[in-house]
Amino acid sequence: MTALLVLSVVVSAALLAHEVTYMGSVLAVEATKVQVKTVDDKTKKEDTVWFLVDKNTKVKRGDSLVKFVDAKIAKGERIAVTINHDAATKNLATEIRLAAASK
C-alpha cells in the first residue's frame, strides 16, 4: 500500500519558470522539514528528498491554510511540495499541500 502511495515527482509545469512541484508520500516529519519519497515520471527513478520549511512556507490542508505544526502530517500520506529553484536556500518549500483532513 505504501508502495502504491509512492508516486510521481512531476516537475510540474509551474506557474513561474523556476517553481517546481514535487508530489509523493511522506517518509518523515521534523520540526522544520519534511522528507518525501518521490518517483520521477520520466526515469521512474525513486528519490528521497528533505524539504525545508520556514515561516513563509504556505501549508494548506485541503483548502485551509494551517501552520506547519498544526498540519499533523502523517507518515505515508500524499503530499505536494513546491519549491523555487532560484531561492537562496536549497529545497526550501514555498508551499506544501495536503489532502483535507478526513472527518
Added chain:
Amino acid sequence: MRRVIWTLIVLLAIAAILVVVTKGIGFTSRRVPSSIEVKMMTSARRWAIPAAARDKPNPVPSTPEVIRQGMSHFADHCAICHANTGSGSTTIGQGLFPPSPDMREPRTQELTDGELFYIIEHGVPFTGMPAWSIGTPEGETASWTLVRFIRHLPQLSEKEMTDMEKLNPKSEGQKEEDRRINDFLKGRGGS
C-alpha cells in the same frame, strides 16, 4: 569655462562609479541591496514625499467591512508581488530589485498613512512598485482602503489568509495544475 570643466569632471566621476558598480557586482536584480543602499533609498523616498502628503490622515474609517474590501483588493492586485501575508515572499517579489519588503515589519508599518497612500498612488521610481493612481476620488478611496488593510497585515488570521487564496487571480494553466495536484492528493492520480 570653469563651470563646464567641473560639470564634465562630475559626469565622468558618476560614469566611472556606474561602471565600477555595474561591472563589480554585476548587472543583476538577483542580489540583496546593501544596508547603505537601503538607507539611501528610504531616506530619498522620505525626502521626496511632500510633507503635506505625509501628514494626510486616512479619511476611510477602520471597520471590518473596510478591511474586507482592502483584503479583496490586495489579494487581486498586490499579492502577486507582496504575498497575501505581506511578507513579500513570492517568486516575483523576491526577484525584484529591491525585493518586495516584508510589510508586516516596522520599516513599512512605521510609515505614516499618508506615506503609504502616496506610495500606492505614485509608485516608487527605480523599483518594481508601480503607480496605481487612476486620478479619480474612487481610486483614492481604494488606495486609502488598502492602507487600512496594510495596517491589518500583522494581525492577519489564518481564516483571512485562506479566504485570500480564493481571491488570488489564477491563469487557466494554474487552475489545471491545481486540479492535477488535488486529484493526486485525493488518491486519484499517480502510478
